[in-house]
Amino acid sequence: MPVLGLQLMMLKDQINETGMYEVLRQVRELDIDAVEVSQVEMTDQLIDDLVRGREELGVETAAMSASIAPGGNGFALETEFDRAVDACRRTGARFLRIGMMPFSAMTSKEACEEWAASVEPYAARLAEQGVTLCYHNHHVDLIQFDGERIFDIVRRVAPSLLFEVDLHWVQRGGMAPLDMLEAYTGACKLIHVKDFRIAPLPADAVEKMEAGEMDRKAFYDVFLSLSQFAEVGQGNMNWPALLPAAEKAGAEYFLIEQDDTYGRDPLDCIRESREYLRSIGY
Template sequence: MPVLGLQLIMLKDRIESEGMYEVLRQVRALDLDAVEVSQVAMTDELIDDLARGREDFGVEIAAMSAVLTAPGNGFPLDSEFDRAVEACKRLGTRFLRIGMMPFSAMTSKEACEAWAREVEPFAARLKEQGITLCYHNHHVDLIIFDGERIFDIVRRVAPSLLFEVDLHWVQRGGMAPLDMLAAYEGACKLIHVKDFRVAPLPEDIYRKFDAGELDIKEFYGHFLALGQFAEVGQGNMDWPALLPAAEKAGAEYFFIEQDDTYGRDPIDCIRESREYLKSIGY
């Protein structure tokens, strides 16, 4: 069974205020065994805290973030390749992940291919070091150019680059997550587990529309924004079917993630997601 962990972006504010070491203590108290590090500066001090937390609390540092060039989210591979490898080996980390391709690479098939060609040598070199580079998707990765999804372009041009599949974004992109996992079986190493709910239409928005204070275009903007990130088990995703399919597709880690908690304490949201996953056997 894949190891269950947390995408630490959910506790970014706590990392800034309390430090990484203390946050790893809190992660362990939530009955989670691993973390994915994202959107924090990978300073020597932070890496030291990760090493101490791993040793003291038994939390795996399962994945960290990388980019091709600075600035960006994680180790810049063109200038800090050796440092990234050294950090992975020190922390027992077998996965680096790219959180998103540049927006410019999403504009055409040729641009996407060019980006993937840049990534492939880094992914191949990391593989030689026992480290797997994964690409994290959003809904835009289901854009189709000449009958080929961005997903397919990346796999074709950069075969050494595997996937971190965010099942919420697959659903939001209009592809059935079960179909996606089946289509890319063997390449889906990391999974982001977050639900997708549709929130009720706020009464004040309806009243303003009914009173003529909002035109149809303004109202429709609010209407389209009802899709939300949700605690696992609190939305429309079929987790009892999805998680076994993800495991079959090659997943080694499941990371709880919720991009927005809509004013709730992230710890409460994480605990709720964890309890639901426990209730279905994870």
């Protein structure tokens, strides 16, 4: 069974306030076995804390973030390749992940191919060092150019680059997550376990529209913005079917993530997600 972990983007403010080790202690208390590091500065102290967290708390580092050029999220492989590999060895992480391709790469087939071609040499070099580079998707990765999804372009041009599949974003992109997992079996190494709910239609918006205080276009903008990130088990995703399918597709880590907690304490949201996953056998 894949290892259950947490995307630490949810606790980045706490990391910046109290340090990584204290956050890892809280993660361990929630009965979570691994973490993925994102959206925090990869200082030497933070890496030391990840090492200490594994040794003293038993919390694995599932993955850390990377980009190709400087200025991105995590290690910049153009300038920090050796440091990234050393950090993986020290922490025991077997995966690095790219959180998103540049927006410019999403605009055409040629731009996407060019970006994927720039990533492939780094993915291949990392593989030689025992580190797998994965690409994290969003809904835009279901864009099609000449009938070929961005997913397909990346796999074709950068075969050494595997996937971190965010099942929420697959759903939002219009592809059934079960179909995606089947189509890319063998490439799906990390899974973001993130639910998808539709928020209630605000009564005040309906009242304003009916009273003529809001035009139909403004109301329709509200109507189209009801999609939300949700605690696992509190949305519409079929986790009892999805998680076994993800494991069959090659997943090694299931990582709880919720991009927005809508004012709730993220620790409460994580706890709720963890309790649901426990209730279905994870």
